[in-house]
Amino acid sequence: MSDRTTPRLQASACPHDCPSTCALEVEVLDERRIGRIRGAADNSYTAGVICAKVARYAERVHHPDRLTQPLRRIGPKGSGQFAPISWDEALDIVADQFLEAERRHGPETVWPYYYAGTMGLVQRDGINRLRHARRWSGFFATICTNPAWAGWLAGAGKLAGADPREMAKSDLVVIWGTNAVSTQVNVMTHAVRARKERGAKIAVVDVYRTPTMEQADIPLLIRPGSDGALACAVMHVLFRDGLADRAYLASHADDPAGLEAHLASRTPEWAAAITGLPAAEIEAFARLVGRTPRSYFRLGYGFTRSRNGAVNMHAASCIPVVSGAWRVEGGGAFHSNSGIYGWNKTLIEGLDLRDPSVRMLDQSRIGPILEGDAEALAGGPPVTALLIQNTNPVTIAPDQARVRRGFARDDLFVCVHEQFMTETARMADIVLPATMFLEHDDLYQAGGNQHILLGPKLVDPPGDCRPNHAVIGELARRLGSDSHPGFAMTERELIDATLRASGHGTLEALETQRFLDVQPGFETAHFVNGFHWPDGKFRLKPDWPKVPYAAPSTFGPVEAMPTFPDHWAVTEEADDEHPFRLVTAPARNFLNSSFTETPTSAGRERRPSLMLHPEDAAALGIAEGDRVEAANGRGAVLLHARLFDGVRRGVVIAESIWPNAAHEGGRGINSLTGADPVAPFGGAAFHDSHVRVRKADADA
Numbered sequence: 001m002s003d004r005t006t007p008r009l010q011a012s013a014c015p016h017d018c019p020s021t022c023a024l025e026v027e028v029l030d031e032r033r034i035g036r037i038r039g040a041a042d043n044s045y046t047a048g049v050i051c052a053k054v055a056r057y058a059e060r061v062h063h064p065d066r067l068t069q070p071l072r073r074i075g076p077k078g079s080g081q082f083a084p085i086s087w088d089e090a091l092d093i094v095a096d097q098f099l100e101a102e103r104r105h106g107p108e109t110v111w112p113y114y115y116a117g118t119m120g121l122v123q124r125d126g127i128n129r130l131r132h133a134r135r136w137s138g139f140f141a142t143i144c145t146n147p148a149w150a151g152w153l154a155g156a157g158k159l160a161g162a163d164p165r166e167m168a169k170s171d172l173v174v175i176w177g178t179n180a181v182s183t184q185v186n187v188m189t190h191a192v193r194a195r196k197e198r199g200a201k202i203a204v205v206d207v208y209r210t211p212t213m214e215q216a217d218i219p220l221l222i223r224p225g226s227d228g229a230l231a232c233a234v235m236h237v238l239f240r241d242g243l244a245d246r247a248y249l250a251s252h253a254d255d256p257a258g259l260e261a262h263l264a265s266r267t268p269e270w271a272a273a274i275t276g277l278p279a280a281e282i283e284a285f286a287r288l289v290g291r292t293p294r295s296y297f298r299l300g301y302g303f304t305r306s307r308n309g310a311v312n313m314h315a316a317s318c319i320p321v322v323s324g325a326w327r328v329e330g331g332g333a334f335h336s337n338s339g340i341y342g343w344n345k346t347l348i349e350g351l352d353l354r355d356p357s358v359r360m361l362d363q364s365r366i367g368p369i370l371e372g373d374a375e376a377l378a379g380g381p382p383v384t385a386l387l388i389q390n391t392n393p394v395t396i397a398p399d400q401a402r403v404r405r406g407f408a409r410d411d412l413f414v415c416v417h418e419q420f421m422t423e424t425a426r427m428a429d430i431v432l433p434a435t436m437f438l439e440h441d442d443l444y445q446a447g448g449n450q451h452i453l454l455g456p457k458l459v460d461p462p463g464d465c466r467p468n469h470a471v472i473g474e475l476a477r478r479l480g481s482d483s484h485p486g487f488a489m490t491e492r493e494l495i496d497a498t499l500r501a502s503g504h505g506t507l508e509a510l511e512t513q514r515f516l517d518v519q520p521g522f523e524t525a526h527f528v529n530g531f532h533w534p535d536g537k538f539r540l541k542p543d544w545p546k547v548p549y550a551a552p553s554t555f556g557p558v559e560a561m562p563t564f565p566d567h568w569a570v571t572e573e574a575d576d577e578h579p580f581r582l583v584t585a586p587a588r589n590f591l592n593s594s595f596t597e598t599p600t601s602a603g604r605e606r607r608p609s610l611m612l613h614p615e616d617a618a619a620l621g622i623a624e625g626d627r628v629e630a631a632n633g634r635g636a637v638l639l640h641a642r643l644f645d646g647v648r649r650g651v652v653i654a655e656s657i658w659p660n661a662a663h664e665g666g667r668g669i670n671s672l673t674g675a676d677p678v679a680p681f682g683g684a685a686f687h688d689s690h691v692r693v694r695k696a697d698a699d700a
C-alpha cells in the first residue's frame with residue numbers, strides 16, 4: 001500500500017528532445033499518480049537542476065485531454081470527428097490499409113515517420129525494425145541536427161568534444177547560438193559555476209537578447225546567419241596579433257597557412273558590416289579569446305538553422321583550434337557527445353534486415369513529398385500511407401501550407417500514435433493512444449552530456465494507452481513480418497541485450513546505478529593525439545561532400561560551399577518586398593510543440609507574438625499588442641506585436657512552436673519557413689526566412 005504523505009522517490013530520465021537528458025527523481029504517489037519531479041542531485045551533469053516544465057510534469061502526464069482509446073475517423077479529414085474502437089479493430093484496419101497500399105504501389109509507398117518526441121532508444125527507434133522487415137521507405141532524419149552535426153564533423157571528424165562539465169573549469173565560456181537558459185538549462189549550471197568559482201567571463205552569441213544573453217558579461221548580438229563572418233574575424237585577429245597557437249596548428253590542423261592567407265581580408269571591419277556588431281567589440285572579444293587559454297566554446301543548434309548553418313558551425317569550431325584552447329582542461333569546444341556511445345542497435349532497429357537499395361525520404365520535405373514532388377520522392381512511388389510516432393509534423397515541419405495540403409489528400413491513409421490530439425493526429429484516419437515515459441521502460445543517451453540512463457516504468461497508463469514497442473510488435477504480427485527476434489522481446493530484454501552488445505554492462509547494473517557516466521578521458525575528449533581523421537588533423541579546409549555523415553546523398557548546393565571558413569551568402573536575405581529577417585527560436589515553456597497543451601506553459605507564453613524593434617514598429621505604425629501579419633511567398637501568419645529593443649533593426653523573432661490553431665486564421669509560424677534543404681546533408685533553415693510585416697486590419 002502506498003503512503004499518501006511520503007511519496008516514493010524513483011529514478012528516471014527525461015525523455016524529451018533536449019540535449020540535457022536530465023537524470024530525474026520522481027515522486028510516485030501511487031500506482032497511477034506522480035507528484036513533483038526533481039533533478040537528481042548526484043548526477044554530476046544534472047546536478048539537481050531541471051527545467052520548470054518537466055518539474056511540473058504531473059500536469060502533462062495526468063492531463064484530462066490525454067488520448068486513452070483508439071479512434072477511427074468518422075467525419076471528413078481534419079474535422080476532428082472520431083469514434084472509439086477497440087485496439088484489435090484499429091490495428092486490423094491499419095494492417096489492411098498498409099497491405100492494400102503495398103499491393104497498389106509497392107512497399108515504398110508506406111512511410112514510417114517518427115522523431116524524437118521520446119528519445120528512448122527502444123520506443124523511438126523500434127519502428128525501423130518494422131520498416132526494414134517490410135522494405136518500407138526509409139526516413140532520413142534531417143529536421144534538427146544535420147547542419148550542426150555536418151558542420152562539426154567537417155572539422156573534428158567525430159561528434160564528441162571537451163567534457164561539458166569542464167565549463168566549470170574555464171576562464172571564458174562562449175555560449176554560441178543556443179539559448180541555454182530556455183533550451184538546456186544545465187549548461188548554465190556549469191557556466192555560472194566557472195564565474196562564481198574562478199571569475200570566468202561568459203560570452204553569448206545570439207541574434208536577440210535571450211534570457212541567456214541577459215546573463216552574459218559579453219553579449220554579442222549579431223544578425224541572423226552571420227556567425228561565419230564573426231568567427232572569421234576573430235581568427236583574423238588571432239593570426240594578426242600573434243595570438244594564434246602556431247605550434248598546435250602545425251601538429252593538429254591540415255592547412256593553417258592556407259587559412260591565414262584566406263583570412264587576411266576577413267577583418268573586423270569586414271565582419272562588422274555583415275554581423276552588425278561594431279568592429280571594436282569583435283576586436284575585444286577576439287583578444288580575450290586569444291589571451292584566455294581556458295576558453296570553452298559551447299556550440300548550440302540554433303545558429304545552424306540557416307542555409308549557411310553547417311559552414312557557420314564549422315567556422316566557429318575552428319576558433320579553439322587556431323587559439324590552441326583544446327590543449328588545456330577548461331578549454332576547447334563541445335557541441336554533442338552523440339558519437340561516444342557506440343551503440344549496437346541491431347536488435348532494436350532490425351539493422352540485419354536493412355536493404356540499402358530501399359529509398360530514403362527526407363523528413364524535412366514531408367510537404368513536397370506528400371504533394372508528389374518527383375525529386376523529393378527520389379523517383380519512387382507516391383507516399384499513400386504514413387505511420388507516425390513521436391512527432392507532430394502538422395505543426396512543426398517547414399512549409400506548412402504544403403504539409404497541410406499533403407495531409408488533406410483523400411488517397412493518403414494516416415495512422416498516428418500519440419499522447420494528445422495534436423494537429424497531426426487530427427488529420428489521421430486512425431489514432432492510437434500512447435503511453436508517456438513514466439508508463440513504459442526505456443534506455444536513454446545524453447547528447448549534451450555523457451550519461452546513459454534508465455527510464456523504467458513507474459506508473460500505470462490511463463485508459464488503454466500502449467507503448468510504441470507494443471504497437472510495432474502487434475503490427476508486425478498482423479503483417480506477417482514478426483520473425484525478427486526484436487519483436488518478441490520485452491523492452492527490458494531489448495535494453496539488456498543492447499547494453500551488453502554495446503559494451504555498456506547489463507540492465508541489472510544500470511538499474512542499480514540509475515545512470516552511467518561514459519565520458520572519455522581528457523586525452524580522447526581533447527583529441528590530444530589527433531582529431532578523428534587518418535592523419536589526425538582538424539580540417540580547417542573541409543571536403544564537404546566527403547564529411548563522414550550517414551546520408552543517402554548530399555543535399556542542397558554543396559558544390560558552392562566555401563573552401564575555408566567564410567561568410568557564405570546563401571541565406572534568404574531581406575529585400576524590398578520582404579524587409580525583415582524572421583527567427584523562430586524555441587519558447588522557454590514549450591518543447592517544440594509539446595507542453596503547448598499544459599495550462600501553466602501555455603499561460604506563461606500567453607499568445608503567439610512577434611518581437612520587433614520599437615523603431616521598426618514605429619515606422620510601421622505598430623504599437624505594443626497590435627495584431628500584425630508576417631508574410632512571404634510561402635504564407636502569411638497573424639500574431640501580436642511585442643516591442644523589444646533586444647534585436648537589431650530588421651530582425652523579428654517569433655518564439656515557437658504554437659499550434660497553427662493558436663494563431664488567428666489558423667496558420668502557424670511554419671507557414672513562413674522553407675523546406676529547401678540545407679547543404680551538405682539536409683535540414684530545415686527554421687531561423688532563415690525573410691518576411692514583410694504590417695499592422696493587420698482591425699477586422700481582418
Ligand SMILES: Nc1nc2c(c(=O)[nH]1)N[C@H]1C(S)=C(S)[C@@H](COP(=O)(O)OP(=O)(O)OC[C@H]3O[C@@H](n4cnc5c(=O)[nH]c(N)nc54)[C@H](O)[C@@H]3O)O[C@H]1N2
Nearest residue numbers: 177178179183224225300301302303585586588590591592
Ligand atoms: N524550452 C525549450 N527547450 C528546448 C526546445 C524548445 O522548443 N523549448 N527544443 C529542444 C530541441 S528539439 C532542440 S534541438 C534544442 C535546441 O536548442 P539550441 O541549441 O538552444 O538551439 P535553438 O533552440 O534552435 O536556438 C537557440 C538560439 O539560437 C539563436 N539563433 C537563431 N539564429 C541564429 C544565428 O544565425 N546566429 C546565432 N548566433 N544565433 C542564432 C536563437 O535566437 C536562439 O536563441 O533545444 C531543446 N530544448
Ligand SMILES: Nc1nc2c(c(=O)[nH]1)N[C@H]1C(S)=C(S)[C@@H](COP(=O)(O)OP(=O)(O)OC[C@H]3O[C@@H](n4cnc5c(=O)[nH]c(N)nc54)[C@H](O)[C@@H]3O)O[C@H]1N2
Nearest residue numbers: 115117118144390391392396417419434584592593594686
Ligand atoms: N519554427 C520552428 N519549427 C521547428 C523548430 C524551430 O526551432 N522553429 N525546431 C525544430 C526541431 S529542432 C525539432 S527537433 C522539431 C521537433 O518537432 P517534433 O518532433 O514534432 O516534437 P514535438 O513537437 O515535441 O512533438 C513530439 C510529439 O511526440 C509525442 N510523443 C512523445 N512521446 C511519445 C511516445 O513515447 N510515443 C508516441 N507515440 N508519441 C510520443 C508528443 O505527444 C508530441 O506530440 O521541430 C522543428 N520545428
Ligand code: SF4
Nearest residue numbers: 014018021022051054
Ligand atoms: S532541461 Fe531538458 S532534459 Fe532536463 S528536464 Fe527539462 S526538457 Fe528534460
Ligand SMILES: [Mo]
Nearest residue numbers: 017143144145
Ligand atoms: Mo531539435
